[in-house]
Structures are given as C-alpha cells and as structure tokens.
Amino acid sequence: MAHDPGAPLRVALLGCGVVGSSVARMLVEQADDLAARCGVPLELVGIAVRRPGRPRPDVPVDPSLFTADAEELVTRADVVIEVIGGIDPARGLILRAMEHGASVVSANKALVAEDGPTLFEAAAKHGVDVYYEAAVAGAIPILRPVQESLAGDRVHRVMGIVNGTTNFVLDKMDGTGAGFAETVAEAQALGYAEADPTADVEGFDAAAKAAILASMAFHTRVSAADVYREGITEVTAADIRAAQDNDCVVKLLAICERVTSDGSDAVSVRVHPAMVPLGHPLASVREAFNAVFVESAAAGELMFYGRGAGGDPTASAVLGDVVAVARHRVAGGRGPGESAYADLPIVDLGQAVTRYHISLDVADRPGVLAQVATAFAEHGVSIETVRQQAGPDGDGRAKLIVVTHRATDSALAATVEALAALDAVEGVASVMRVEGA
Structure with a gap:
C-alpha cells in the first residue's frame, strides 16, 4: 500500500507502560533521524491508555494525545504499535487496525505464539505488514536474521536463554548459594521480577518465545501449546552445587530442534532448566541478559546476545520494526509474511x-x-x-x-x-x- 509522497506517516501507540513510555519518548527525541531513515516524518497521532488524565512526566508528548478510545485510534493510523500485551483486547485492536489499512508492530509474544496465523492471514488479506521483533529477546535482533539472513540456509537448532528474570535468579543462586525463594525476592526488589513472577519462573514466557522461534526457524506453525514447559521452581541449591561439581551452570533454556521421526523431519520444542558446560557460550550469560545460539547447515554456529527486556532495549527493537514497515509504506511494498510451507510434524518430549x-x-x-x-x-x-x-x-x-x-x-x-x-x-x-x- 503506497503512501502519499511527503505526507507524514500517522503512528498510533497502544499502551504506555515501561515499554510504551520509552517508545513515545524515542519517537519524539529521534524524530529527525527516524524521518530520514523512513523517508517521511512519523507523526504520533495518539496513545491509548486506560487512564488518559494521569500525569506522565516521563513521556514528552502533548497530554491531549492520550485517549481511552483505542478502537477509534487505530482507525486513523498508518502504523499501529501494540505494547499492551496479553491476548485481548490486543488481538481485536490489531485486526481492526489492519482492516483499516494500518501496518502493525507488536511486542506481544503471548498473542503471536497463541494466534499468530490469524494475524498473518489478516495482514496478507489487507496488504499490510505485521512485525514483532520485540516479542522475543528484547533488543536482540534474532527474528529478522533467522527469517531473512538465514533464508537461504537450513537451521538445525535454536537454543537460548530468552527470559531475563529466570537467568538472573539462577545466576544469583549459582554465585551466592542462596535458595530459590530468597533469590526471587531479590529479583523483585530490583525490578527484574513482577510481583507475581509465575509467567517467568514457570516458563510460560519462555515457551511463547520458543514457539515463535521454532515457527520461524523451521517454517512450521508452532503454538505455545506445542511447547513442553518446565519452570525453575523446583531447582534447588543442591542442583546448583551439583552443576558446579560437574563444571556446569544451570540455565532455563528454550530449545527448538529439527529432529527425525519415523524417517522424516520433525520439530521438537521444549523449555526446561538444564546444566550447561562452562565451555559453552550460553554458560557465560549473566544476570538478566539473554542470548540465542543458532546452529545451521551452512552458516554453522551463531550467537546473538544482549539485553532481553526493559523499556529502552525493547523500544529499540520496536522502532527498528517501525522503520522497516514505514519504508514499505513509502515505497509501496511489503515485508516477508508467514512462512509455514514445511508444515513439519511436532513431536512430543519423549522423542x-x-x-x-x-x-x-x-x-x-x-x-x-x-x-x-x-x-x-x-x-x-x-x-x-x-x-x-x-x-x-x-x-x-x-x-x-x-x-x-x-x-x-x-x-x-x-x-x-x-x-x-x-x-x-x-x-x-x-x-x-x-x-x-
């Protein structure tokens, strides 16, 4: 869908929490650079929030831009940025935006992992883009390299640390000898863990990201329900010591593999704690950092490392996607859509x-x-x-x-x-x- 030459691209932002605030601030502070990279200025036309009247001194925009009417806001934008998370109302708002011709940039791993095909089909139907680099591993560029840079290669395995909270907890248990409960409390005090850390420590967050990575790496639709999931709540100080005795560390890993089942290719996806030898690159990933290790036939071993969460790091990935979809709007093209042609069977954990x-x-x-x-x-x-x-x-x-x-x-x-x-x-x-x- 081509854009009128010279006219600004209208951008709507859904959500203004930690990530949304960073996105709004960077849209303002980097306006000139973003305009140069996109080919046209980006005009922020509204920010959908639950309480529009609440003071937000850290968001340098006109207060009149805040609105509680997200349904109306998405109908007057060229690009919609969704950072509210969860399944609903995010799904309905994204679909409504696409129906009105807007491309979408999302950081919503839960929605993409649960109902990605619906989003991809809607984007194809309406001729718009849907990008979601920020849904996996924060600032780390991993989805686009797998989808585009490795498009001519055959990926065998993707293994990574994709949840900063659990990596912080396990790293502190390893370094201090402390138990699980007290380390989670420390993570909460430092802002690395939510008041309810269930999604992180039980592996739900990592499982959603694993589903997205596997779908892209193996050209097969994989949902969060297809991922074997085991969290870190049962990891004890004795397990940490046992790993140390074996020159290992314990990490919560997301593992996506191309395997052989009944003589044919299949996909295995799992999330669980594991001992990792000290000589492996993932063993050195400390605190709340993330890393993804990719093994492919021609490129060999690749590792992507960086901050996997936080307002500014995640906003960096969001704005990278915004520039990509904006360029497509200006030039009249589209980015790559879903690639699920392989349609490989997904095997259970037993294999x-x-x-x-x-x-x-x-x-x-x-x-x-x-x-x-x-x-x-x-x-x-x-x-x-x-x-x-x-x-x-x-x-x-x-x-x-x-x-x-x-x-x-x-x-x-x-x-x-x-x-x-x-x-x-x-x-x-x-x-x-x-x-x-």
Whole structure:
C-alpha cells in the first residue's frame, strides 16, 4: 500500500507502560533521524491508555494525545504499535487496525505464539505488514536474521536463554548459594521480577518465545501449546552445587530442534532448566541478559546476545520494526509474511534426545551399583560416569550421581521409574538434563 509522497506517516501507540513510555519518548527525541531513515516524518497521532488524565512526566508528548478510545485510534493510523500485551483486547485492536489499512508492530509474544496465523492471514488479506521483533529477546535482533539472513540456509537448532528474570535468579543462586525463594525476592526488589513472577519462573514466557522461534526457524506453525514447559521452581541449591561439581551452570533454556521421526523431519520444542558446560557460550550469560545460539547447515554456529527486556532495549527493537514497515509504506511494498510451507510434524518430549544428570539416594551396601546399572541398561540408556558420595558415618546411606550419554526422554523417564522401584534406591533426588555438551 503506497503512501502519499511527503505526507507524514500517522503512528498510533497502544499502551504506555515501561515499554510504551520509552517508545513515545524515542519517537519524539529521534524524530529527525527516524524521518530520514523512513523517508517521511512519523507523526504520533495518539496513545491509548486506560487512564488518559494521569500525569506522565516521563513521556514528552502533548497530554491531549492520550485517549481511552483505542478502537477509534487505530482507525486513523498508518502504523499501529501494540505494547499492551496479553491476548485481548490486543488481538481485536490489531485486526481492526489492519482492516483499516494500518501496518502493525507488536511486542506481544503471548498473542503471536497463541494466534499468530490469524494475524498473518489478516495482514496478507489487507496488504499490510505485521512485525514483532520485540516479542522475543528484547533488543536482540534474532527474528529478522533467522527469517531473512538465514533464508537461504537450513537451521538445525535454536537454543537460548530468552527470559531475563529466570537467568538472573539462577545466576544469583549459582554465585551466592542462596535458595530459590530468597533469590526471587531479590529479583523483585530490583525490578527484574513482577510481583507475581509465575509467567517467568514457570516458563510460560519462555515457551511463547520458543514457539515463535521454532515457527520461524523451521517454517512450521508452532503454538505455545506445542511447547513442553518446565519452570525453575523446583531447582534447588543442591542442583546448583551439583552443576558446579560437574563444571556446569544451570540455565532455563528454550530449545527448538529439527529432529527425525519415523524417517522424516520433525520439530521438537521444549523449555526446561538444564546444566550447561562452562565451555559453552550460553554458560557465560549473566544476570538478566539473554542470548540465542543458532546452529545451521551452512552458516554453522551463531550467537546473538544482549539485553532481553526493559523499556529502552525493547523500544529499540520496536522502532527498528517501525522503520522497516514505514519504508514499505513509502515505497509501496511489503515485508516477508508467514512462512509455514514445511508444515513439519511436532513431536512430543519423549522423542527429544539429550544427556542427563541423575542423583539417587541409595543404601550403602554391596550390589547396589550393579542393580542401578542394570536398570539403565534394560531401558537402553548408556552411563557415561558414576560417582558415589558416602553418607554420614554409620547411617548406611550413600548418594549416587549418574551422568548418561545421549538418550531419548522417554527412555530416561522409564529408567527413572524403574530406579524408584528398586529396594536399594531410597529416592530419586533430582533429574536434570545436560545441554550443549
């Protein structure tokens, strides 16, 4: 949809929280540069908020631009920026904007992961763009490189730290020896975690981002419901110490893989805590930073690193998308739409293959190790190393630490069930995957 030469592009902003405030400020402060990059000026025509009359001294715009009527606002814009989050009313407002000819830039990972196809189909129908770089990993440019720079390559795997809150918590647990609850409280005090951190610590946020990454990397529609999800609430200080003993750190990883199922390509997508060897690039990602590691056939290994959240970093990604869609409006073209031609099947967690670290509480007597080794062998799980730690003198107990070679998750689950049934095993203390080795 071509734009009238020289006329400003009308921009509507939905939401003025942490990210929205940064977007509005940067639109004003960088107006001249943005106009030069887009080819025409960007005119902010309104900001939809719940309480228009509330003072917002950190947003340097005319107060009359604030409105509670988002439905009306999106009908008079050329570009709509959506940073309110959630499913509704965001979905309805985006669809209404497209019906009225507006291109859309969104930071809404939940909506794209749950109902992306609806947005893509509407954009194609109305001849507009929908961009969402800011939905995954904040300021880090990852979606466009995967979608465009690697369009001529074959991506095998995308593995990353895509949630800053959980990375901060796990990093602090590793560095201080503190427990999960007290570290989450510290994250909340510093503003890294919400008052209700469930979406982060239970892996929902990371799962939505994993679905988006997998969809783009493998040209297959993947929703958040297709992602195996396991959060960090069960990670203990003992798990952190065990990782340290194995020259590893614990990270919450989003892992998207091209796998083989029944002789054909398929997709596996999962989010869970895992031990990462210190030599792997992701092991060095500290505090609230994010990083995404991409493995492809021709380009090889690539890593994208930076701030994964926050007002200014996320606004940087939003405005990068705004410039892209604005250029398309001025020139009369469109950006790439959805690519789902491969339509690969999505396999469940049982077919995922990795290594495992298992901690067992066992009786300290002859023959126990042989029973444990037999349980592994019977289920086709090969043992790489075994280490025994004796319990306190005279209590007749010991701890066995087993690290396996690569095996399917289903084989490992069956092994753990068999181990728990052994008389010599008093309990399976922990099971953690080992990735990146």
